[in-house]
Amino acid sequence: MDPTLTRIGEAVRLGHSGDREGARRVFTEIWAEIGGTRGDPLHRCTLAHSMADVQDDVRQELLWDERALAAAWLLTDARMAEAGLALSAAALAPSLHLNLAECHRKLGDLDRAREHLREAEATIGALGDDEYGQLIRQGLQQIADRLR
Incomplete structure (x- = not known):
């Protein structure tokens, strides 16, 4: 499995356990590491989609959801498969x-x-x-x- 996706998954679990602030902190660290809006579209889409879910302000949630959608348009089925994901782009x-x-x-x-x-x-x-x-x-x- 892709190590960045694994780390994003760990941050998702933090959020699901109730530590939304901790999840946001980890997502922010990963976002910086992947190059933000210049990073791999799969990483950007996955992280932004997940980061939106742990926002307390709906405007921030919207911003992250928009980032996820923008990255999704750049994804290919080949990239999804390369990462071990069965879902199509x-x-x-x-x-x-x-x-x-x-x-x-x-x-x-x-x-x-x-x-x-x-x-x-x-x-x-x-x-x-x-x-x-x-x-x-x-x-x-x-x-x-x-x-x-």
Whole structure:
């Protein structure tokens, strides 16, 4: 497994255990090590997607989610496979757009939230009919319900 992805996973576990500040600290260290917005798109996307989840301010969450999406567009299936990931690069888009839709909804920008919801729905075909795909589909339905 990719050592940077392993470290990102360890920081994710810190956040899940309730140490959001510790997770942010580790993510910040890794972000600097990988070169920030100039780093490997897989590392940037994974880290930013995870960093967004441990933010206390929705504007910071949005910033990190936007960084994740920008990096995702640069990913290839070959890079995903090289890192040992079974997911296609395209399969990241629905989740990233889902997160962006929720951020915009929280900020009261319902037009942008709906725009990202549409983008997520347009890319949902990249997901399999597995646990991950079902989780994202449920999330999309929840956001759609909240936006009604």
